[in-house]
Amino acid sequence: MPDAFSFRLLAADGASRRGEIATPHGRVATPAFLPVGTQATVKGLAPEAVRASGADIVLGNTYHLMLRPGAERIAALGGLHRFMHWPHAILTDSGGFQVMSLSELRKVEDKGVTFRSHLDGAMVELSPERAIEIQNLLGTDIAMQLDECLKLPAAPSELERAMHLSLAWAARSKRAFEHVPPGRALFGIVQGGDDARLRIASARALTDIGFHGYAIGGLAVGEPQEVMLATINEVVPVLPADRPRYLMGVGTPEDLIEAVARGIDMFDCVLPTRNGRHGLAFTRFGPINLKNARHADDPRPLDAAGACPAARDYSRAYLHHLVKANEMLGAILLTTANLAYYQELMAGLRAAIAAGKLADFRAATSEGWARGDIPPL
Amino acid sequence: MPDAFSFRLLAADGASRRGEIATPHGRVATPAFLPVGTQATVKGLAPEAVRASGADIVLGNTYHLMLRPGAERIAALGGLHRFMHWPHAILTDSGGFQVMSLSELRKVEDKGVTFRSHLDGAMVELSPERAIEIQNLLGTDIAMQLDECLKLPAAPSELERAMHLSLAWAARSKRAFEHVPPGRALFGIVQGGDDARLRIASARALTDIGFHGYAIGGLAVGEPQEVMLATINEVVPVLPADRPRYLMGVGTPEDLIEAVARGIDMFDCVLPTRNGRHGLAFTRFGPINLKNARHADDPRPLDAAGACPAARDYSRAYLHHLVKANEMLGAILLTTANLAYYQELMAGLRAAIAAGKLADFRAATSEGWARGDIPPL
Numbered sequence: 001m002p003d004a005f006s007f008r009l010l011a012a013d014g015a016s017r018r019g020e021i022a023t024p025h026g027r028v029a030t031p032a033f034l035p036v037g038t039q040a041t042v043k044g045l046a047p048e049a050v051r052a053s054g055a056d057i058v059l060g061n062t063y064h065l066m067l068r069p070g071a072e073r074i075a076a077l078g079g080l081h082r083f084m085h086w087p088h089a090i091l092t093d094s095g096g097f098q099v100m101s102l103s104e105l106r107k108v109e110d111k112g113v114t115f116r117s118h119l120d121g122a123m124v125e126l127s128p129e130r131a132i133e134i135q136n137l138l139g140t141d142i143a144m145q146l147d148e149c150l151k152l153p154a155a156p157s158e159l160e161r162a163m164h165l166s167l168a169w170a171a172r173s174k175r176a177f178e179h180v181p182p183g184r185a186l187f188g189i190v191q192g193g194d195d196a197r198l199r200i201a202s203a204r205a206l207t208d209i210g211f212h213g214y215a216i217g218g219l220a221v222g223e224p225q226e227v228m229l230a231t232i233n234e235v236v237p238v239l240p241a242d243r244p245r246y247l248m249g250v251g252t253p254e255d256l257i258e259a260v261a262r263g264i265d266m267f268d269c270v271l272p273t274r275n276g277r278h279g280l281a282f283t284r285f286g287p288i289n290l291k292n293a294r295h296a297d298d299p300r301p302l303d304a305a306g307a308c309p310a311a312r313d314y315s316r317a318y319l320h321h322l323v324k325a326n327e328m329l330g331a332i333l334l335t336t337a338n339l340a341y342y343q344e345l346m347a348g349l350r351a352a353i354a355a356g357k358l359a360d361f362r363a364a365t366s367e368g369w370a371r372g373d374i375p376p377l
Numbered sequence: 378m379p380d381a382f383s384f385r386l387l388a389a390d391g392a393s394r395r396g397e398i399a400t401p402h403g404r405v406a407t408p409a410f411l412p413v414g415t416q417a418t419v420k421g422l423a424p425e426a427v428r429a430s431g432a433d434i435v436l437g438n439t440y441h442l443m444l445r446p447g448a449e450r451i452a453a454l455g456g457l458h459r460f461m462h463w464p465h466a467i468l469t470d471s472g473g474f475q476v477m478s479l480s481e482l483r484k485v486e487d488k489g490v491t492f493r494s495h496l497d498g499a500m501v502e503l504s505p506e507r508a509i510e511i512q513n514l515l516g517t518d519i520a521m522q523l524d525e526c527l528k529l530p531a532a533p534s535e536l537e538r539a540m541h542l543s544l545a546w547a548a549r550s551k552r553a554f555e556h557v558p559p560g561r562a563l564f565g566i567v568q569g570g571d572d573a574r575l576r577i578a579s580a581r582a583l584t585d586i587g588f589h590g591y592a593i594g595g596l597a598v599g600e601p602q603e604v605m606l607a608t609i610n611e612v613v614p615v616l617p618a619d620r621p622r623y624l625m626g627v628g629t630p631e632d633l634i635e636a637v638a639r640g641i642d643m644f645d646c647v648l649p650t651r652n653g654r655h656g657l658a659f660t661r662f663g664p665i666n667l668k669n670a671r672h673a674d675d676p677r678p679l680d681a682a683g684a685c686p687a688a689r690d691y692s693r694a695y696l697h698h699l700v701k702a703n704e705m706l707g708a709i710l711l712t713t714a715n716l717a718y719y720q721e722l723m724a725g726l727r728a729a730i731a732a733g734k735l736a737d738f739r740a741a742t743s744e745g746w747a748r749g750d751i752p753p754l
Contacts, residue, residue, distance in 0.1 A: 039704055040699075041705075043704065043706070044709070045706070046706065046710070068698070068702060069673065073674060077674070077676050077694050078676070296446065296450070297453065297454070299454050309425075310423075314462055315460070317454050317460070321417065321445070325445060327416055327418050327420065328418075328705060328708065329422070331705065332421070332423065332709070
């Protein structure tokens with residue numbers, strides 16, 4: 001009998017929390033980072049490699065999967081876990097964010113959003129109910145409500161309209177979720193842009209509706225980091241302490257630490273995978289751009305003392321060569337190293353919170369980044 | 378103390394041979410298939426994955442490596458084995474074939490070939506002596522002489538000129554190889570196109586010079602399969618039985634079986650890797666084009682009874698999706714499955730020869746291919 005969704009708090013240090021989410025597909029240690037598996041694959045890695053990086057859970061994109069290969073098709077093939085050969089937990093977004101960012105033509109109405117597919121130009125409708133139906137067909141462990149996510153800066157009246165629309169969609173999503181098999185979870189999404197009043201109203205109203213967890217959406221969309229952190233500071237106290245808090249689409253290693261220190265439990269972001277494909281490595285000593293010619297003769301690996309083979313077994317000269325030669329293995333190794341670094345960072349945060357030493361961990365990590373990459377001898 | 382190059386014959390069945398090559402970087406069971414690692418990487422696979430496919434040895438391309446990142450640079454970084462994190466055997470070609478196929482501007486003279494780099498347009502010289510020097514810098518276990526490889530069909534006078542030039546270069550290569558550390562091997566290359574008289578003269582002259590092994594070059598360059606097999610039939614009896622025979626750039630699974638049956642011990646070819654990147658899988662039941670829409674709903678893996686996880690753990694529907702979505706993982710899984718199939722085929726050939734049952738193996742394998750891919754239920 002698989003576990004039903006639940007969340008346990010194991011330790012706290014200030015606002016930060018060490019916890020564990022149970023799902024029908026295994027447990028997730030929090031704070032957790034979710035690698036992004038947009039098209040039913042974390043780009044460049046077999047699922048065993050994603051697991052080996054330390055991930056308990058990945059994110060799938062409803063928008064992409066509904067368009068190709070299609071939710072009904074994945075359901076007929078046994079669901080997303082079987083389809084992508086990932087037996088562990090999956091969270092899917094609702095598709096709302098990609099409708100806003102990828103579709104050139106779209107119409108937002110109370111009933112839902114109609115948009116032109118970026119693949120074949122077909123007009124597609126997505127309502128709160130259809131978003132839940134799709135995620136149910138995919139068999140996701142954690143579903144997200146459909147919301148309207150605006151880019152910042154946005155006019156106050158627009159932020160207010162989108163926040164209220166997202167709330168109405170949240171209530172409809174919860175009703176639609178009653179038809180989903182038990183054990184799975186539905187998260188509401190706090191909207192309101194950079195307006196504290198709207199954010200607090202959104203968080204309160206979502207809490208009144210009641211969800212298994214709460215996400216903060218509409219951040220990492222162009223605003224400065226201090227706006228993001230201020231929003232977290234405003235929203236977190238309003239959310240129930242016994243439910244996980246998920247900061248969507250964030251972020252840099254520094255963003256993760258700062259958000260965890262403010263009480264966030266979950267993150268997803270394309271940075272480690274996308275930057276890995278573009279020659280950038282995240283390390284304990286800050287980012288390293290392997291495209292840079294200064295690496296061409298450097299025999300040192302990214303991190304000689306690290307646990308990740310991709311960061312430990314290959315010279316920077318070799319990684320530079322692969323990136324310059326546009327070889328797939330360059331993207332593969334850097335994606336692997338970046339995901340391993342992100343997961344190592346999360347494991348470090350979890351251990352630090354459990355030991356009541358988050359401040360020390362934060363200082364030591366910042367010191368490593370500040371030390372920077374050592375130039376070759 | 379690493380092994381010096383040697384070749385032992387372990388069994389024979391008709392003209393086919395089961396053998397073992399010792400090299401300074403490990404042993405190679407023959408008949409052997411060499412995955413192609415053009416730019417110091419077998420495209421899409423970490424070296425551990427190449428090893429897991431069953432490969433004892435890979436091929437590196439001198440032409441590519443001399444232009445980027447450069448042979449002197451690789452030498453300074455500890456040689457090609459360390460550079461690409463492949464501690465097993467490596468064979469490098471001489472660069473001659475790529476000079477002919479990739480460089481738009483080139484001038485062939487007795488002293489060597491001058492060509493325009495396809496990367497930066499620089500004029501580069503490659504002589505028999507420089508080809509050996511480069512391969513020595515790379516630290517290859519098996520070096521190849523520089524030769525001139527013509528496309529077929531070619532005029533008889535051209536074939537004769539190129540064959541004699543290649544012979545002169547063979548003698549100079551052998552002299553240059555005297556400066557290479559002991560234990561490594563140098564192979565001569567039989568040329569002569571589709572002219573039996575030239576091929577036999579080339580093989581005899583090379584044998585007189587004396588090499589650790591002998592390659593047949595200038596095939597799989599556009600000629601029908603029967604021309605290739607006829608050439609093998611002419612050349613093999615002239616070559617010394619106690620040295621390995623290497624058919625360069627070949628081929629399809631059927632080519633491999635037919636050539637092994639005629640006494641060939643080694644092969645390299647881009648087919649399993651290149652076709653894997655283009656959506657084509659080689660299987661026990663023939664090739665499967667995963668681009669085809671008929672796979673979109675097919676829950677069956679490529680080979681449910683196979684040993685390769687890439688062929689066993691993922692549905693054809695998923696592979697089709699990855700290929701259509703242009704996801705790296707599609708190329709990675711199909712490359713992995715194809716190399717595993719090629720190595721499984723070679724292992725089958727080796728076992729069959731050892732058991733004196735090559736004819737049975739050949740018939741059973743052909744039967745599997747003829748059975749074809751079973752359509753979905």
